[in-house]
Amino acid sequence: TLAIIFISMFLLRRLSHKPQGKIQLDKFKLRLPVWGEVVLKTEISRLMRTLSLLLSSGIPIVYALDISASTLENQILKHEAQKFKGQISSGLSLSMCLKDSKLFPVFVTNIVSVGEESGTLEKSLLRIAEDYERDVDRSLKTLTRLLEPVIILVMGLIVGFIVLSMLLPIFQINLIVR
Numbered sequence: 001t002l003a004i005i006f007i008s009m010f011l012l013r014r015l016s017h018k019p020q021g022k023i024q025l026d027k028f029k030l031r032l033p034v035w036g037e038v039v040l041k042t043e044i045s046r047l048m049r050t051l052s053l054l055l056s057s058g059i060p061i062v063y064a065l066d067i068s069a070s071t072l073e074n075q076i077l078k079h080e081a082q083k084f085k086g087q088i089s090s091g092l093s094l095s096m097c098l099k100d101s102k103l104f105p106v107f108v109t110n111i112v113s114v115g116e117e118s119g120t121l122e123k124s125l126l127r128i129a130e131d132y133e134r135d136v137d138r139s140l141k142t143l144t145r146l147l148e149p150v151i152i153l154v155m156g157l158i159v160g161f162i163v164l165s166m167l168l169p170i171f172q173i174n175l176i177v178r
Helices: 002-017 019-031 035-056 061-070 075-089 094-100 106-118 121-177
Strands: none
Touching: 002 019, 019 035, 019 075, 035 061, 035 075, 035 121, 061 075, 075 094, 094 106, 106 121
């Protein structure tokens, strides 16, 4: 089983170095039940925070999107942000781009739409980033709380196996002597 783990890690590492493999791996990460949501919210938070900082500094949205997309690690979301750049250049609003995307939740689209209409897009993007960072932090704390008993159980099983493997030969010698 240890060899299978090492071979799997080796293959995943090789796969992640190829562009197409990285895309497939990122797609897989987004589909995972709990972890996918954490990855998505982390990436959206990073995108929105960077975009907010750049827009508040006076950088045009097309350039700000280009720079913000480069901060993303997930190739699927990076491609989506690059697509927004072209759509905004052709006249669409950011909220319309987000609405057309399947990756961004309705919450994000609604907040961006309100920010565009009220003229406070930077503040709206910052609010999204802070909300998602709080959600990710809460999710990770919950996940670690749930994993602690499992880790303790596994460690107990390992220690029990080691103790049993040491005591079993002693008991067998004791039976042979009688």
